[in-house]
Amino acid sequence: MSGSREKYLELLRKLPFQAIADTPTVRYYTDWKEYEARLDSEYADEPDEVAEFLRDLRSEANVVLDVDVSITGLPKGVAAERIEDYVDGEGLKPFTLIEVANKMTAYHAYRWREGVKITVEEGADFGRIVLFSGSGRDGYVGHHILLDVGEGAKGEIVFVDYAGESGGLKTLLAEIRVNPKAEVNLVTLVHHGKNKPVYALRAVEVLAQASVESLFFAAGGKMTRFQDDNLINGRLARFEMKASNVARPATKSDIILSTLHKGPESEGVVKARGIVIGDGYLAQRGAAVLYDEASLAASEVESYVTLLSEKGKGYAVPVLEIHTGEITRAGHSAAVASLGEEFTFYLKTRGLSEDEITGLLIEGVASFSGVAEKLAIPFTELIK
Amino acid sequence: MGLEVVNLTARIGEKTVLKNVSLNVNYGEVHAIMGPNGSGKSSLAYVIMGREIYEVVDGDILLDGESIKDLPPEERAIKGIFLAMQDPPQVPGVRLSSLIIAAANKKLGGEGELGRPRDPRILKRMMELAKEIGLDPSILQREVNVGFSGGERKRSEILQALLLDPKIVILDEPDSGLDIDGIKIVAQYINKLREQGKGVMLITHYARLLQYVKPDRVTVLIGGEVVATDGYELARLVEEKGYAYVKQAFRKGSAQG
Numbered sequence: 001m002s003g004s005r006e007k008y009l010e011l012l013r014k015l016p017f018q019a020i021a022d023t024p025t026v027r028y029y030t031d032w033k034e035y036e037a038r039l040d041s042e043y044a045d046e047p048d049e050v051a052e053f054l055r056d057l058r059s060e061a062n063v064v065l066d067v068d069v070s071i072t073g074l075p076k077g078v079a080a081e082r083i084e085d086y087v088d089g090e091g092l093k094p095f096t097l098i099e100v101a102n103k104m105t106a107y108h109a110y111r112w113r114e115g116v117k118i119t120v121e122e123g124a125d126f127g128r129i130v131l132f133s134g135s136g137r138d139g140y141v142g143h144h145i146l147l148d149v150g151e152g153a154k155g156e157i158v159f160v161d162y163a164g165e166s167g168g169l170k171t172l173l174a175e176i177r178v179n180p181k182a183e184v185n186l187v188t189l190v191h192h193g194k195n196k197p198v199y200a201l202r203a204v205e206v207l208a209q210a211s212v213e214s215l216f217f218a219a220g221g222k223m224t225r226f227q228d229d230n231l232i233n234g235r236l237a238r239f240e241m242k243a244s245n246v247a248r249p250a251t252k253s254d255i256i257l258s259t260l261h262k263g264p265e266s267e268g269v270v271k272a273r274g275i276v277i278g279d280g281y282l283a284q285r286g287a288a289v290l291y292d293e294a295s296l297a298a299s300e301v302e303s304y305v306t307l308l309s310e311k312g313k314g315y316a317v318p319v320l321e322i323h324t325g326e327i328t329r330a331g332h333s334a335a336v337a338s339l340g341e342e343f344t345f346y347l348k349t350r351g352l353s354e355d356e357i358t359g360l361l362i363e364g365v366a367s368f369s370g371v372a373e374k375l376a377i378p379f380t381e382l383i384k
Numbered sequence: 385m386g387l388e389v390v391n392l393t394a395r396i397g398e399k400t401v402l403k404n405v406s407l408n409v410n411y412g413e414v415h416a417i418m419g420p421n422g423s424g425k426s427s428l429a430y431v432i433m434g435r436e437i438y439e440v441v442d443g444d445i446l447l448d449g450e451s452i453k454d455l456p457p458e459e460r461a462i463k464g465i466f467l468a469m470q471d472p473p474q475v476p477g478v479r480l481s482s483l484i485i486a487a488a489n490k491k492l493g494g495e496g497e498l499g500r501p502r503d504p505r506i507l508k509r510m511m512e513l514a515k516e517i518g519l520d521p522s523i524l525q526r527e528v529n530v531g532f533s534g535g536e537r538k539r540s541e542i543l544q545a546l547l548l549d550p551k552i553v554i555l556d557e558p559d560s561g562l563d564i565d566g567i568k569i570v571a572q573y574i575n576k577l578r579e580q581g582k583g584v585m586l587i588t589h590y591a592r593l594l595q596y597v598k599p600d601r602v603t604v605l606i607g608g609e610v611v612a613t614d615g616y617e618l619a620r621l622v623e624e625k626g627y628a629y630v631k632q633a634f635r636k637g638s639a640q641g
Contacts, residue, residue: 244477273477304476304530335476342473345435348457349467350483350544351490356498360486363499364478364527 004085008100008110017103029283029315030254034197034223035104038169043067043113044136048164053381054191057160061132065114065143077124077153083115083144092117092146097175097203097231104199104225108171112142119148122179126155135163135170135196145174149182156185158375161200163221165193174202178210180234186214187374188228191382192221194250200226208234208263216243216272217371219382220253220282227256232266232297243272244369245305246362246383247280247312258287259301261294265328268298274305275365276312277383287319290327298328306365307338308358385448386410386583387432387465387552392443394431401427403608404443408601409552409583414574416599416619417587420627424608425587426470429554432585433467434460447552462490464551468541468558470587475528480540483528484510487548506547513546518569534561542573553577554585559593571596591623606631 017032047066050058063080064070071080083094100109120126133143147157163170178184192198198221206212218226230239245255259268274284288299305314316334337343339357347357366372366379387409394402401424409415419425431438432445434457445453452460461467475483486498488506501507514521517539529537538558545553555574559567574597577584586599594602594616602618604611606627612618612634622630 275477304474306476335474337474337476340473341437343475345430345433345457346469346473347475347483349433349461349469350487350548351458351461352486352498353458356486356490359498360478360482361475364482365476368477368527 005110008106011100011106012103012110015101015103015106019102029285029317030225031223031252035169035199038140038197039107041140041169044139044141044168046137048135048137048166050134050162050164051191053377054160054162057130057158057375058132058134061130061160063116063118064132064134065116065145066134067114067136067141069114069116071116075126075129077121077126078118078129080116080118083117083146084113091119092148092175092177094144094146094175097177097205098173098201104171105173105201108142108144108173108199111140112144112171112173114141115144115146117146120150120153120155122150123152124150124155126153128156128158130158130160132160133162133172136168137164137166139168140170142171147174147176149176149178149184151179152181153179154183156187159186159188161188161190161198161226163192163196163198165195167195170196170198172198172200176202176204178204178206178212180208180210182210184212186212187371188214188216189371189375190218190220190224190226192219192224194221196221197223198225201229202227203229203231205231205233206237206239209236210234211238212240214239214241215369215371215374216241216257217366217369217382218243218253218255219246219248220251220255222251224251224253224255229258229260230268231260232263232268234263235265237263237266239267240269241271242369243270244366244371245272245274245282245284246366247274247276247282247314248383249278249280252281254283254285256285258289259299261290261297261299264293264295264297266294266297269300271302272304273365273368274303274314274316275362276305276307276309276314277362278309279311281313283315283317285315285317287321288330288332289321290324290330292323294324295326296328297324299330301332303334305336306361307336308361310338387585388446389432390444390446392431392445393441394427394438395441396427396438400441401438401608402431405605405608405610407603407610407613409585411551411583412578412581413600414578414584414586414597415601415603416594417585417603417605418589418619418622419605421589423605425605426556427608428605429467429556429585429587432554433457433465465554466545466548466550466552467554468545468556470556470560472529472537472541474530476530478528479525480528481510481524484544484547487544491548510543510547513543517543517573519543535563535566538562538566538570542570545577546573550582552583552585554587556587557589558586559588567593568596591619594619604630611635
């Protein structure tokens with residue numbers, strides 16, 4: 001362990017899991033106890049087995065992180081290097097876009113071991129890059145990804161956060177900078193097993209006139225916290241996201257999809273759909289924050305969660321904060337709907353039985369983001 | 385033949401909402417059901433469709449002479465009854481096209497994935513019809529009723545009625561919230577459904593829509609009871625004199641008669 005990490009050990013001891021304590025009006029949506037119980041995990045020695053439906057994607061991946069890092073077949077204009085510690089020099093470094101502000105980020109900062117820095121050249125038409133962050137068998141892995149997309153570059157980034165079925169713990173932090181005038185399609189697949197809590201935090205910075213179209217699918221596991229902070233940080237920068245979040249039975253997910261506007265005339269749209277199957281748990285949260293400098297920005301957040309059973313729990317929590325005097329538009333809407341009598345009756349009047357209604361809703365929500373279609377994975381595999 | 389409601393009495397919880405209601409909806413006819421707020425018009429539609437929160441206490445509902453009273457709503461739909469709800473709920477995540485394809489597949493019967501059209505012609509047909517009734521075809525890719533305007537909801541229900549080819553179409557206040565142009569378009573397609581030989585039960589508050597859809601028969605429902613049944617002139621009488629007058633006049637008429 002390098003000396004520079006000692007300061008994080010200190011922070012790990014001091015910092016709470018989240019800044020605001022649980023009170024009758026403020027609650028934890030993440031079950032931090034699941035992480036706390038595994039902070040002493042040893043490093044995993046071997047990778048988890050990857051589910052069959054993801055093996056092709058893993059084979060195709062240009063960068064794979066599990067208990068090691070492998071880099072293969074990068075497209076033209078893309079370079080990648082393994083990072084094992086805190087790097088010097090220009091550009092993105094660990095914790096450029098992410099602040100160590102709570103116990104889990106401090107834990108990651110102290111312990112992460114597998115890291116990669118990917119750089120896309122200015123103006124490169126890079127086609128597709130696949131990043132596959134897997135997991136370790138019955139132990140801890142910490143992955144740190146830095147990705148710098150050069151000015152005017154164009155292409156698709158497939159970002160997989162996978163955790164297998166063994167126990168242990170995983171942390172994943174990713175810092176992505178999309179430089180001016182770059183155009184990125186970001187396709188994210190989060191799929192976690194039922195025995196390993198995963199803490200993931202991704203910060204995406206979108207600079208002037210750059211645009212990011214983000215498709216996001218999450219099927220959480222034992223406890224999945226995936227926080228996606230999208231900083232729209234330049235004039236006319238644009239970020240648009242469609243997300244599908246599925247809480248399968250006996251899983252818990254806290255998914256936070258935010259747009260943070262600092263760019264004037266920037267635009268952000270987040271449309272999230274969630275579904276809770278059986279006794280699953282899903283908190284689908286999202287903040288749209290328009291800071292003082294984001295004059296004439298436009299932002300919209302939509303969050304709908306459907307509960308298929310009375311045993312499940314679902315929360316749709318949108319936050320809209322406006323700190324600037326002039327905005328183009330800002331809106332948020334959210335609802336948690338159970339499979340109520342009127343809702344079911346309406347669909348029955350179209351000739352559908354209760355089982356068919358459930359199937360239609362699951363398929364609808366799972367397909368909403370377009371990730372399954374994009375990655376050619378049957379949605380039924382994703383929700384198994 | 386068509387739909388026959390025979391001496392139907394129904395309740396929701398302890399409240400009786402329909403009292404001994406009888407009426408027919410014949411094929412190739414529009415039967416308008418009029419009445420003030422809370423008169424039982426929507427309840428009648430729900431009971432015909434089999435909504436489970438209602439209990440049929442007495443009477444029967446026949447489709448082509450066969451009782452459907454004990455069938456669940458989905459089976460009534462497959463047999464050919466379509467209900468366009470007054471305020472249909474949002475279905476987040478499910479595209480309108482997916483719902484139409486699933487419903488059309490059910491109607492066609494057979495095995496296979498619900499989401500894959502068993503008759504591929506429906507895809508083209510839904511695009512064409514959406515345009516015809518004044519909807520942007522992109523609505524088919526939007527989630528059912530999510531963010532739809534009042535007019536879009538009404539037209540989307542009409543679109544489904546046209547595509548699913550039912551025998552009996554029950555339209556619960558298809559004109560509410562529409563401007564005059566919207567009313568004319570909806571009326572045009574109600575007339576089209578009639579021309580296609582379907583039986584249409586048209587529930588409405590006001591006679592405004594009936595200026596554009598001349599009903600073959602009009603029934604006035606007040607307090608869950610049928611107080612008058614007649615031809616189109618009954619709708620005009622309601623418009624001119626109001627429900628209280630019609631109730632009085634028909635009660636007197638039946639006493640004298």
